[in-house]
Amino acid sequence: MKIALAQLNFHVGNFEGNFSKMKSAIADAIKQGADIICFPELAVTAYPPRDFLEFSDFIELSNQTIKRLTELADDIAIVVGAPSINPVIEGKDLYNSAYFLAEKKVLHITHKALLPTYDIFDEYRYFEPATSFGTVTYKGKKIALSVCEDIWNVGNENPLYTICPLDESIKESPDFIINISASPFSFSHADDRLDTIRKNTLRYKVPLFYVNHVGAQTEIIFAGGSVVANQYGDIYDEMPFFKEQLKVYDLDEVSSSRQNQIRKKEKIEMIYQALVLGLKDYFGKLGFKKAILGLSGGIDSAVVAVLAADALGADNVRCILLPSQYSSDHSVNDARILAKNLGAQYDIVPIESIYGAFMEELDIHFRGLPFGLAEENLQARIRGTLLMAFSNKFGNILLNTSNKSEAAVGYGTLYGDMNGGLSVIGDLYKTEVFELANYINRNKEIIPTNTITKPPSAELRPDQKDSDSLPDYDILDRILFEYIEAQKSPKEIEEMGFDAKLVARILRMVNINEFKRYQMPPVLRVSDKAFGIGRRMPIVGKYLS
């Protein structure tokens, strides 16, 4: 028996596009002699469809797509994820289901039992958990279907859940398991997946075919990396990361082989590729081609410009240099060199005269008050406004260049440098931005060395340095990580050797700046805890603030 895994890039709500993509993959798989083709979890709607699931019209369109796929399930069986309607009045209206289409009908359907409802996941918002499990027999083979999270409580190791679905379906002695997934990328999560799959095959002593989404839906990036493992716990194949692929596997060969083909996963390289894919899909799925960004000469905007040029082509990236009276000469030079290195268009728009016009109107109201935060933010907002003027005029989407460290402590101007349709590096701490810059320059100097080595500065007043108001980034980032990712208490963080006053100050900065992050653009997610929909914090809260 031959099983095809279709690791494809779907688009939320684009039923026609998703169907076409599946149709041609089915034709391909038939050509390659596949008996079964497997598409990922909720492939019909793409993942995550979010509140579109509450619209019965949307569900109807999904059902129609399943019907069209059923018509194609003639010479081949199709495993595909889509919502299905819960026939019982009690409980949520939908199941998150794996359909088994064959002989031009729905031969079998398995619902998901473990519904992730944490971080970016809201599945219990929409779906009723499955309570019964079974198998389907096709061409003499018994197959256990499962959906994503349902393989993640193997041996009841996951404290989140009380049941282990495959412990039930395995009672029917399936020949192999198919798992269809939509498992988002995070750089620290990539190897967990292999461990989990290995554990399942060792426990159930049958091969497992795991197919994952690839591609980004706004901020959530799916890496692909689909896996075929056999009953010995060997990883027979791991499909590429960040790329579409259709591949056909022979069940006997998988079962009899002892090969282990695991891909090397380097953190920074994966992050780079994830962000490029995230950018590409954001533009592609919205139907836009061209980006714009403010290039300051600093490291954040430099890294974003490189990523954008890689994702969209340098021709589609327009860089705007927005110097003020506080900008250093080297900033403009560094920015210009970078734009030239990339081959991207750049323009210089000085903000001094506009700043002067603002201050003239404000003079009567601000008279006698010293230069301060208002004047600093004003410069950032003039820049944000100019960038949006270009964006509106020429149809370029503005890229946000904030990093995770500054977003965390509120070191950024709302409606100024926090502007943008998409935050490209908002899930990277400043120290990780440096790592990424060095990775970019690994073969030759694309980002000017001076951009990487000079002390970070917002350049909003004379001789300003980030270190005037923030601790060194290597200390700041470690404290932030312990609080944001590890959710440690102030006391626990102090006990790791950090100054108690500093810890209190940093954690307070994080918590009182929730109002800013609420209005931040969506952030391409590459870590286990990104700002945005996966981190839901009160704004008027009084904890550590």
Added chain:
Amino acid sequence: MKIALAQLNFHVGNFEGNFSKMKSAIADAIKQGADIICFPELAVTAYPPRDFLEFSDFIELSNQTIKRLTELADDIAIVVGAPSINPVIEGKDLYNSAYFLAEKKVLHITHKALLPTYDIFDEYRYFEPATSFGTVTYKGKKIALSVCEDIWNVGNENPLYTICPLDESIKESPDFIINISASPFSFSHADDRLDTIRKNTLRYKVPLFYVNHVGAQTEIIFAGGSVVANQYGDIYDEMPFFKEQLKVYDLDEVSSSRQNQIRKKEKIEMIYQALVLGLKDYFGKLGFKKAILGLSGGIDSAVVAVLAADALGADNVRCILLPSQYSSDHSVNDARILAKNLGAQYDIVPIESIYGAFMEELDIHFRGLPFGLAEENLQARIRGTLLMAFSNKFGNILLNTSNKSEAAVGYGTLYGDMNGGLSVIGDLYKTEVFELANYINRNKEIIPTNTITKPPSAELRPDQKDSDSLPDYDILDRILFEYIEAQKSPKEIEEMGFDAKLVARILRMVNINEFKRYQMPPVLRVSDKAFGIGRRMPIVGKYLS
């Protein structure tokens, strides 16, 4: 037996403040001879604590507060909501619990079974549902405790759930029921609560004491309106809306009375009071006093100014008039008259010269291109930037004045008029803003009549009217309501008598503007479906777009 209901305004994460408030209510209740005092759901942490619940330090602080309350449970029993730790490793770490504190110990604890996970609610993100139910006996009375949603599936009428918790605890024949709630306000929901409570008492034939939160946590407003009902289904008392109150009830009196004391609930009056409370608490809980807003002479900013003056005092509201070359004379006049009527400070800051400075710098880049969206948005962004300059300089929080109709169709400028810490009327359709303006003027003209009667206009180019690009608001708002609140399909909306092309155009506008609403300030929620955390939509989606 005397039962006190403490309908109080708590503050998320403010354990010290919440404890003090409870302590003085307990002293009061003891003075009034109460045997039991009841505080709302999650009163210790305030509702909703959101992802703070994931911090074990936060849970520890909550547990300490429960301990301190236990010490006070000497002459009186205390019913209070707080998270409790799930002792079993499987399942979520916490329960959403009602503690019964008496004799200086935790005499009993009931966990919530029905965990709302829809709209603004994320309870299954944090809590394990209860599976067993019981009662507690105190001073010879048997009491069934329950938490909020657990009374909302009476007779299994609610299709969301599969169990009815009180059907279980009633088997122990309690003398009465206590329900502690955090049930958010929406103008269409206020009477549902009475119906539900009535149904419960008629089904179980015992009195029910229902205590609700009052006050706002950022966008979510709790109205109070706590209820005492008896075994005949009579509403013995309904506590005030939008006000704190401690009130002691005699069980015998409740049981033997046939009075029905239901408060009148007028939609627009309730909305007015809800928004005032929402404003007051947003400022109060963040420790701010002063607001600023742009007064255009139009109806939206006028209504927001009135609400702000009522909530914060006219002395704390600063109005900025920001005329351009496209502003009509009457706009400035109308705005000035309103500010004077309110007794609020106002300043005029013309934007023409700043606009000129921008266009001068942009001239070389925009040369030859006609005046368009970029130039319109530029004006809005200059205004937004000026308002933020005042906000930063003087510590006034900027109020957003967008309404729900324009937020829905994207008729607003991101980083311009969409700026603000809080969207005050973002959950009111334009037609409802008119109703609110008329309500404000019911006794005398506060908002100039001209502001209400003139055709709405953004005044960003000569003779612009909203009706140039949008249908009449009475049509637009009905289409929007059917799509946003009622989640109807284009076809269903057409069948209500609307033009098919118009419906398609409007729904497309809603869906392609998700990126704007993602960066919108939190919106005070008064309807069943507000923009913000209760409506979670894909940005790169392709449905109806």
